[in-house]
Amino acid sequence: MASLSLPNSISTPPSSYSKTPHPPYPLDSCTTMAELKQHHAQIIKLGLSLDNDTMGRVIKFCAISQTNNLNYALKVFHILPSPDPFIYNTVIRGFLQSNLPKNCLVLYTKMLENSVTPNNFTFPPLIRACCIDIAIQEGKQVHAHVIKHGLLLDGFSQNNLIHMYGNFNNLEDARKVFDNLENKDDVSWTTLISGYAQWGYVDEACKVFESMPADKRRNSRVSWNAMIAAYVQSNRFQEAFALFEKMRLENVKMDKFVAASMLSACTGLGALEQGKWIHKYIKESGIEVDSKLGTTIIDMYCKCGCLDEAFAVFNWLESKGISSWNCMIGGLAMTGRGVAAIELLKEMEREKKVAPDYITFVNLLSACAHSGLIDEGRYYFCYMTNVYGIEPGMEHYGCMVDLLGRAGLLEEARKVIDEMPIRPDVGVLGALLGACKIHGNIELGEEIGKQVIELEPSNSGRYVLLANLYANAGRWEDVANVRKLMNDRGVKKAPGFSVIELEGAVSEFIAGGRTHPQAKEIYAKVNEMLARIRSVGYVPVTDGVLHDISEEERENPLYYHSEKLAIAFGLLKTKPGETLRITKNLRVCKDCHQVSKLISKVYDREIVVRDRNRFHHFRGGECSCNDYW
Missing domain, CATH: 1.25.40 (Serine Threonine Protein Phosphatase 5, Tetratricopeptide repeat)
Incomplete structure (x- = not known):
């Protein structure tokens, strides 16, 4: 995913927590609480236990250093007869760092009650505390205090106020604070x-x-x-x-945050060449590849269908966080490599550096579903609870229903839903509806389809799936009723589009679209493709076309689905033997799947299509999914 990065200075200026002159005892050399306590004992012997300057450093070490011993800091704080603003500010920041936002505001109130005047270092952590707790009224009161104490020109406080109002979705007030700033910095x-x-x-x-x-x-x-x-x-x-x-x-110049954002864009579009260029730039520029950026690179390669490159980055990472493992297992799931996903889980368990989590088993069960590994899916559904104490959540149940439904075990899938300890959501029921469509179970599909539509009335895909179920059964009156319901509710069918990256440029196609500068050549190529594959037995698969119309009329829209246009453009612009990589926002239909298989054979090309659910690698007239998707 892409990251929004703000400089640390948005919270508080680093210098705000440094005090001069240095105290007579070397507290800055402490690295552990044990050392600190030894120094503290010496401070008491020297009679400095009530000195704000010295004890402020003790409190700072305990409250906001990596040791994070806030309780010790509070014990010292409560002994002091008259803490100064620096000490109050340090403890407030300690509360914020410990995710105790209410305590920040309570301590600020005590500060005012004790007639200690806040300064420009007091308000940034207070404002951030209001953001964490969604304390809108308190935030406005803090804003009033910023004005009262003459800090309208303080950039740190004002920038935090912009952040606070933005966080509250009060963008009008955020803009007012911004517009009133005399010196607007990057932050x-x-x-x-x-x-x-x-x-x-x-x-x-x-x-x-x-x-x-x-x-x-x-x-x-x-x-x-x-x-x-x-x-x-x-x-x-x-x-x-x-x-x-x-x-x-x-x-x-690009930094690691821009790199991560652009890699996410490459992931979204399937822009492999751009992603490779950014990865190369990262390596050549010496940008630090931490676990987060490494995972983003892995995700890009996985979702562009390049598992070998993804594994190379994964194996190169010195420190693999749980996200890296989950991303790699998820990549295997998308390509239907369930056995490899299980082996990677076992490797993760052997290393014992990180433990599988909730997401790990969502990805693993998804891998089983896309690979038809029914027994393995049942096993790991129980295994995650028995071994790791992870209780199944909605996503796990959705994977199990998908796994069983794809395999035609509709009654067992229905039983899983009936025995769920939580109410099934639209994703779980949608998985069963999709299975009913695949296996032609009209009665169960109709029951589930109506539930799904009412749970998600604005999702056009739910209506289309139920309508297609009716269409395949020849129930055209019911098809018409579904379409009428869509029209009455103002629900529009989501347009399908496909993208292909060639020579670093990304081209997008929609079904029947003719806006591309080379539209004439592309459509001519589509017609050529269809003529050639007819010679090897192609017959249009008209399942899933929503209207009750003649066969000839039903064929034509299929001819110009977005992925066919993208493949035609790819054949026009690439050399023989080059791989075509296409990304589609919807599930590949049966006809386009059949066409892609035959084109890969007739033109001797590898075609990689990433649809909404998984990858399809077409080669020599076959697909990596084995027609199981």
Whole structure:
């Protein structure tokens, strides 16, 4: 996933917790609580146990260092007769670091009651505490105190207020604070951009970004990352690529945060060549590849269908976090390599560095479902609870229903749902509905389909699946009723699109679309493809077409599905023997699956298609899914 990175200075200036002159005892040399206690004993002997300057350093070490012994800090704090602002600020920050936001506000109240005047280092952690606890009214009161104490020009407090109002989805007040700032730094701009993006106002975020002074924008990688990440998180990948290209033209160097965001964009579009370029840049530029960035690279390769490259990065990582393991197991699941996913889990258990978690078993059970490993799926569904104490959640039940349903064990899948300790959600029921469609169980499918539509009335895919179930049974009146219900509720069928990356450029196609500059040549190529595969036995698969129309009319829309257009464009633009890699936002239909198999044989090409559920590797007239998807 893409990361929004803000400089540490948004919280508090680092210098705010340094005091001069140094106390007479070397507290700064402490590295453990044992050492600190020895120093503390000497301080008491020297008669300095009530000295704010000395004890403030003791409290700082205990409250906000990596030792994080807040209880010891509080014991020292409560002994002091009159703590100064530095000590109050340190304890407030300690509460924030320990995720105790209410305590921050309570201590601030005590600070005021004891007539200790807050300063510019008091308010940033207080404001952050209000964000954590969604304390809107308290946040506004803290804002009033910022004004009361004359800190309208303090950048640290003002930037935190912008963040707070953005976090509350009060973007109007966030903008007011921003507009009143005399000196807007990188953090000010980036925080407002991130606030808009957080709530989906990406165009507003873009306007803020574009209004940045050119010199500030050129020198602010963090604002570029915020805007690129905003596009990525909104699935506006093409705009992310365009902005990244603009960033390169303005000679703004990529850091690990921008790299992670762009890798996520490559993942979303299946843009392998761009992803490889970014990976190469990371290596050549010496950008630190921590576990998080490493996992992002692995995810990109997995979701572009390059498991060998993903494994190479995975094995190269010195420190593999749980996310790295989960990502690799998930990649194997998407390609239907269930046995390999199980072996990777066993390797993870042998290393004993990290333990499998909830997500690990979601991915593993998904791998079993996509590979038809029924017994293994049943085994690991029980294993995760018996061995690791992980109680099955909605996703695990969804995988089991999918596993059993795909295999035609509809009654067992229904039994899993009936025995769930929690109410099944639309994902679990949808898995059973899909299985009913595959295996033609009209009665059960109709029952589940109506439930799914009512649970998710705005999802067009639910209506289409039920309508197709009726269509396959020839129940055209019911098909019409479903379509009428969609129209009455204003539900539009989600348009399918496919993308293909060639020579570093990403082209997008929609079914029947003719906006591409080479549309004439592409459609001619589609017709050529279809003519050639007819000679080896191609007959259009018209299952799943929603209308009651003649066979001839039903064939034509299938001819120009988005993946067929993408394949045709790929054949036009590449040399014989080159692999075509295509990403589709919906599940591949039966006809396009059959066409892809035959094209791979007739044109002697490998075609890799990533649809909404998994990967399909077509080669020599066969698919890696073995027609099980």
